[in-house]
Amino acid sequence: MLLDGTLPASIARAVQALARGELLGLPTETVYGLAANADDGAAVARIFSTKGRPSNHPLIVHVADRAAAGHYAASVPDFAEKLMAAFWPGPLTLILPRRAGVAEAAAGGQDSVGLRCPAHPLAQQLLAACAAHQPPIRGLAAPSANRFGRVSPTTAEHVRQEFGDALLVLDGGACEVGIESTIIDCTRGVPVLLRPGVLDLAALARACGQSILSKEELPTQQPRASGTLLMHYAPQAPLRLMDARQLQTALDLLGGEDARIAVWARTPLRAASSRVLLQPMPDEAGAAAHALFAQLRAFDEAGARLIWVETPPPAAAWDGVRDRLQRAAAAP
Known part of the structure; x- marks a missing residue:
């Protein structure tokens, strides 16, 4: 069911659904996400089963701001702090060391977690309302709202076509960016690009004060990250x-x-x-x-x-x- 994002009642209904462990179609500036309370393991498991996604393939956790990121990140390197200051809210995901006991299912069994602060105004309103709920919902695990490996959705109608009317979808219009976020691994002492997006690497490097390395330049064991499989984003036709x-x-x-x-x-x-x-x-x-x-x-x-x-x-x-x-x- 599509919820009109211009109505305050829609935000309230969406928060209640998330608090009950249900899934929600969430607008962001990149693509629409299939969201659940990141700290509710059963709800996160429903994301994996609904998408048909392997449970060891981690999800990005969406947070309201830098302070909310502290609930999930055990530590934040100085260069990551600078990237947050420059590009959050925005289409940038940072892979950070994960605090023990939080977002375990969303992390796909890893000791790291991907965090992003979305810029879409409805996503911001929803995250703020989630934080104000009792008990608070501190972050939303939200991969793209599509069947695993298929084309990502950029409108609420795309999500409805994918999962039907049973799923609540917060309609925030067409996504402004249209492709998923840039992902930077911040767990190895230097910033490493895991997935490109629309952000300019030179601007990222200037913001954090050091070069952004490629996966090939630092080919040690790296964390799994969303949207980095060889085959992904595929339409039905070859x-x-x-x-x-x-x-x-x-x-x-x-x-x-x-x-x-x-x-x-x-x-x-x-x-x-x-x-x-x-x-x-x-x-x-x-x-x-x-x-x-x-x-x-x-x-x-x-x-x-x-x-x-x-x-x-x-x-x-x-x-x-x-x-x-x-x-x-x-x-x-």
């Missing part, structure tokens, strides 16, 4: 990445065949078949990120048999979009 020349060659070889192929490309292309669905990809990385998951869902709804996408540019601004598309293309 997705293939190609450059513009390969795309046009493939379209020319199709001729007038009724192939039910969908194409998302920055470069203008021509197709002989009227059944080829050509959609322009935005030229700006942020706009492409905002449109990405909604476009893949639209292609599936249109009945596409194959989805062909122009490979994003190599510029760092496109890292988040490229990461999601490469994982989507890795699905069998």
